[in-house]
Structures are given as C-alpha cells and as structure tokens.
Amino acid sequence: MRAVVTVTGKDKKGIIAKVSSFLAEKGVNVEDISQTILQEYFAMIMLVDISEMTVELSELSKECEQLGKEIGMSIRLQHEAIFNAMHNI
Amino acid sequence: MFNKFDVLETIDMIEREHLDIRTITMGISLLPYIRETAESTAAAVYEAVCRKAKDIVKVASQLSGEFGIPIVNKRVSVTPVSLICAAFPQEAPRVGQALDAAAKELGIDFLGGYSALVHKGTADYEKIFLESIPELLSTTERVCSSVNVASSKSGINMDAVRLMGEIVKRTAEATRAQDGLGCAKLVVFANAVEDNPFMAGAFHGVGESGTVINVGVSGPGVVKHALENIPDANLNDAAEMIKRTAFKITRAGQLIAKEAAKRLDAEFGIVDLSLAPTPVMGDSVAHILEELGLECVGGHGTTAALAMLNDAVKKGGVMASSHVGGLSGAFIPVSEDIGMIEAADRGMLNIDKLEAMTAVCSVGLDMIAIPGDTPATTISAIIADEAAIGMINNKTTAVRVIPVPGKDVGDSVEFGGLLGRAPIMPVHKTDSSRFVLRGGRIPAPIHSNKN
Numbered sequence: 001m002r003a004v005v006t007v008t009g010k011d012k013k014g015i016i017a018k019v020s021s022f023l024a025e026k027g028v029n030v031e032d033i034s035q036t037i038l039q040e041y042f043a044m045i046m047l048v049d050i051s052e053m054t055v056e057l058s059e060l061s062k063e064c065e066q067l068g069k070e071i072g073m074s075i076r077l078q079h080e081a082i083f084n085a086m087h088n089i
Numbered sequence: 090m091f092n093k094f095d096v097l098e099t100i101d102m103i104e105r106e107h108l109d110i111r112t113i114t115m116g117i118s119l120l121p122y123i124r125e126t127a128e129s130t131a132a133a134v135y136e137a138v139c140r141k142a143k144d145i146v147k148v149a150s151q152l153s154g155e156f157g158i159p160i161v162n163k164r165v166s167v168t169p170v171s172l173i174c175a176a177f178p179q180e181a182p183r184v185g186q187a188l189d190a191a192a193k194e195l196g197i198d199f200l201g202g203y204s205a206l207v208h209k210g211t212a213d214y215e216k217i218f219l220e221s222i223p224e225l226l227s228t229t230e231r232v233c234s235s236v237n238v239a240s241s242k243s244g245i246n247m248d249a250v251r252l253m254g255e256i257v258k259r260t261a262e263a264t265r266a267q268d269g270l271g272c273a274k275l276v277v278f279a280n281a282v283e284d285n286p287f288m289a290g291a292f293h294g295v296g297e298s299g300t301v302i303n304v305g306v307s308g309p310g311v312v313k314h315a316l317e318n319i320p321d322a323n324l325n326d327a328a329e330m331i332k333r334t335a336f337k338i339t340r341a342g343q344l345i346a347k348e349a350a351k352r353l354d355a356e357f358g359i360v361d362l363s364l365a366p367t368p369v370m371g372d373s374v375a376h377i378l379e380e381l382g383l384e385c386v387g388g389h390g391t392t393a394a395l396a397m398l399n400d401a402v403k404k405g406g407v408m409a410s411s412h413v414g415g416l417s418g419a420f421i422p423v424s425e426d427i428g429m430i431e432a433a434d435r436g437m438l439n440i441d442k443l444e445a446m447t448a449v450c451s452v453g454l455d456m457i458a459i460p461g462d463t464p465a466t467t468i469s470a471i472i473a474d475e476a477a478i479g480m481i482n483n484k485t486t487a488v489r490v491i492p493v494p495g496k497d498v499g500d501s502v503e504f505g506g507l508l509g510r511a512p513i514m515p516v517h518k519t520d521s522s523r524f525v526l527r528g529g530r531i532p533a534p535i536h537s538n539k540n
Contacts, residue, residue: 058154078157
C-alpha cells in the first residue's frame with residue numbers, strides 16, 4: 001500500500017529531514033522524492049510505502065497535517081488511489 | 090511515481106477550488122420494517138436506520154482522512170414513507186418523528202424520504218399522508234419530504250399539483266417563525282429519480298436494493314478555475330475543458346463511493362455528477378456561466394451557456410463512473426449559490442429566466458423565496474409549468490419555492506448554512522386559479538408511447 005506525501009510552502013532549511021524522520025518513526029518508508037522550487041515556493045512530493053505503518057492511515061494523515069503546522073508548511077498524506085483515479089485511466 | 094503536476098493539481102483543486110465529495114447518502118429500504126401498527130413500525134424503522142447507518146459518519150471521516158478529500162455531508166434516504174404507512178396514514182408523522190430521531194442519533198444533518206409518488210393518481214391514504222407534511226416539517230428538524238406529481242409516462246396529476254400548492258403554503262405558515270424554512274425541506278418533482286443522493290429530494294426507490302450507497306460529487310470551483318485558464322478559447326475548447334474536469338472530479342467520487350459501500354456493507358449504487366454550489370465564494374455555478382462570458386447570470390445567453398455546461402459535465406462524468414445516476418447535471422438553487430444571489434439582488438435574474446434554465450439543466454426552480462402572500466393556486470401553477478417541462482423533455486424537474494410569510498419583494502431571507510440567503514423574487518400577479526382548480530390529469534405526451 002502506498003501513499004503520496006506533499007509538502008508545500010515557503011522554502012526553508014531542513015524540511016526533508018524533518019518530514020522523513022517523522023515518517024520513519026511511524027514505520028513509513030520513503031520510496032521516491034521529487035522536489036521543485038519555484039521562486040521561493042517549495043513543493044515536495046514523496047511516494048511512500050505505508051504497509052508497515054504503526055498507526056491508522058487517517059490518523060497518520062492528521063499527524064502529518066499537525067507536523068505541517070509546527071514547521072509552517074502544508075503537509076498532506078493521501079492514499080495513492082485518489083491520484084490514480086483522477087489522473088490515470 | 091506520479092507526474093508532479095498531476096499531484097499538485099489535485100491538491101490545488103481541494104485546497105483552493107473547493108473540490109469535495111458533496112454527499113455520501115445511504116439508501117435504506119424500509120419495506121421489511123412495516124409492522125401492524127404505526128407505533129411498532131416507527132420502532133422498527135428507527136432501529137433499522139440506526140443499525141444500518143451507524144458507521145456512516147465514522148467511515149466518511151476515515152475516507153476523508155485517507156484520501157485527503159473533504160466529504161461534506163453524510164445522509165440517509167429511505168423508502169417513501171407514504172408506502173410504509175399506507176395502512177395507517179393518519180399516523181405517518183409518528184414514523185417521520187422516528188426518522189428524525191434516527192438522524193439525530195446518527196449525527197447526520199438530513200434524512201430524505203417523507204415522500205409520496207402520486208404522478209398518476211392520489212390514493213386515499215396518500216392524500217391523508219400529503220396533508221401531514223406541513224405538520225411533520227414543522228415539528229422535525231432533519232427530515233426532508235418530496236412528492237412526485239408528474240412523469241413523462243403518466244402525465245401530470247393536476248389534483249396533486251393543486252394540493253401541493255396548498256401544502257407548500259401551509260408548510261411556510263407552520264414554520265413562520267423561521268421564515269418558512271419548512272419549505273426548504275419540501276420538493277415537488279416531475280420524473281423523480283429513485284437514486285438521488287442530494288437533499289431535499291432524496292428517497293430510496295422501491296426498485297432499489299436493500300442498502301445502497303450513492304455519492305454526489307461537486308466542484309463548481311474546479312470547473313470555473315479550469316475555464317479561467319483558457320479565457321479566449323472558443324466554445325468547443327471550453328466544453329472540452331469542462332468535460333475533462335468533470336471526468337477527474339467524478340473519478341474521485343467513484344473511488345470514494347466504492348470504498349464507502351465496501352466499508353458500510355452496502356451495495357454501490359451510483360455516482361451523481363452534479364455541480365452543486367454552496368453559498369461560499371468560489372463554489373458557484375453562476376460564476377462558471379459568467380466565466381464563459383456573460384456579464385451576469387440571468388442575461389441573454391444564460392440558457393445556452395447552461396445547456397453547454399450541463400451536457401459537458403454529463404459527458405465527462407459518464408466516462409468516469411461505472412454507474413451514473415441521480416440528477417447528474419448543474420444545480421441552480423438560487424439561495425445556495427453566491428452568484429445567483431448577487432444576480433437576484435441586482436434584479437438580473439427572475440423566475441421566468443430560471444424556468445427557461447430548468448429546461449436545460451438537471452433540476453428545477455430551486456430554493457427560490459417568493460412573496461408570502463402568493464396564492465396557493467399560483468404556486469400550483471408554477472409547479473404545473475415545471476412539471477410540463479419535465480414531462481415533455483423526459484427529464485427531472487422540481488419546485489422548491491419558499492413563500493416567506495410576511496415578506497415581500499425587496500425583503501431578503503436568511504436560512505443560514507448551506508441553505509444560504511435569498512432575496513424575495515417577484516412572481517406574476519395574474520390569476521391562474523381557474524386553470525389549476527379544473528383538476529384532473531394532463532395526459533402523457535405522445536412520445537411517451539414507446540412500447
């Protein structure tokens with residue numbers, strides 16, 4: 001089972017480190033990362049494996065949102081199915 | 090890995106353009122819960138609804154968390170109560186009260202199905218049932234009522250149309266203290282559909298399975314935003330853009346619907362592809378029409394723009410879901426759409442133009458506040474006009490008007506929340522009573538004879 005984590009906001013130091021160590025604590029493995037900086041706007045997309053996560057998916061998604069607030073970014077974690085449904089036929 | 094632009098597009102749709110799943114509606118057949126008396130039926134109905142839908146709020150919140158898409162409303166629709174109470178119609182409100190209590194217990198905002206299907210004739214028990222609607226709507230909070238008075242196959246039951254004009258008036262009067270709010274929970278249909286997930290017109294048809302999940306998607310903001318990116322495109326390209334956007338929105342709906350059905354131990358019914366507005370800025374169908382190039386919704390060109398929008402939404406959506414149903418099109422509820430409210434405030438949108446618009450979109454005269462002294466026969470005539478449009482064009486039409494007691498043109502009424510705000514719209518003062526009071530049935534059109 002995989003999910004997509006998106007982190008957006010103003011660029012600052014240490015974002016990847018914070019997000020990936022948080023995910024590691026929850027038993028989530030990062031499989032792929034892509035990041036872009038447009039002007040000062042930072043957008044990172046991570047594809048993560050959640051088959052061994054230690055909390056429920058909806059709970060994990062809430063915690064990501066919370067972490068986002070703490071570090072002043074917007075962080076979302078969503079099951080990959082939503083992107084598959086909307087963008088792949 | 091996904092294309093990053095696709096991922097960011099989805100995030101933008103949700104965060105900035107109000108993409109959401111408008112409703113997850115569980116349809117429940119009440120036929121197995123008919124008992125000897127109204128009292129025991131009410132108890133059985135309450136127990137069944139609470140049991141079958143007990144997880145609907147929880148599951149919706151889980152799905153919303155997992156897929157990162159808001160699910161705005163959780164609702165239940167049931168078999169038309171007039172059928173459940175046919176043996177004791179005087180006591181139908183008792184079952185209605187039980188349904189209201191069940192909705193409260195479940196924590197859902199609306200439950201639909203205090204309904205009757207009288208498109209060909211009104212049985213004695215149905216007449217008694219219809220008479221109970223004003224009282225029920227004024228003594229319950231969350232139960233919605235709908236009545237089907239016409240169909241393409243059977244014509245228009247003008248006796249029922251005449252009665253419903255009075256029922257609408259009485260409902261407004263019974264909820265006078267709340268500016269006739271009861272009428273916001275009462276829809277008069279032609280060609281009502283059995284799998285509509287949207288309120289106030291949802292009920293669970295007798296041809297449906299025992300427990301079904303129907304999902305209504307929405308996304309006027311997403312469509313408008315997509316059109317903003319191509320301001321100079323011709324209408325072929327604009328229609329194409331709407332189609333592509335509707336496809337994506339509906340795919341999200343289909344995913345949620347299937348998953349919800351699985352987790353709630355119900356059958357997946359349909360996805361309803363409607364563009365349902367809310368009074369929030371950026372969630373307006375009127376603004377899509379204006380983005381297409383109209384100065385103000387209600388002006389000349391509105392019907393054509395709406396026809397194109399409605400058709401493109403259907404075409405995009407149909408490809409995206411295995412079962413499409415419900416009303417599926419653009420909704421134009423005046424009080425629930427900020428663009429419609431503004432146009433009505435400016436006097437640019439009137440009931441005649443709205444009537445024309447209902448000929449090409451998915452519903453009817455919806456959430457329109459009219460003067461409180463409008464005669465019942467005039468409301469019946471409005472219903473008859475809408476029913477005629479539905480009957481002749483083989484489509485669903487509906488009337489949900491609110492004759493606001495004590496208010497007149499120039500006043501405004503605030504229903505709050507999703508129901509929004511409406512300026513009182515003028516209706517024609519000419520007398521239609523002789524036509525309405527003739528009663529009888531308008532025969533079905535020639536093209537209904539397809540057998």
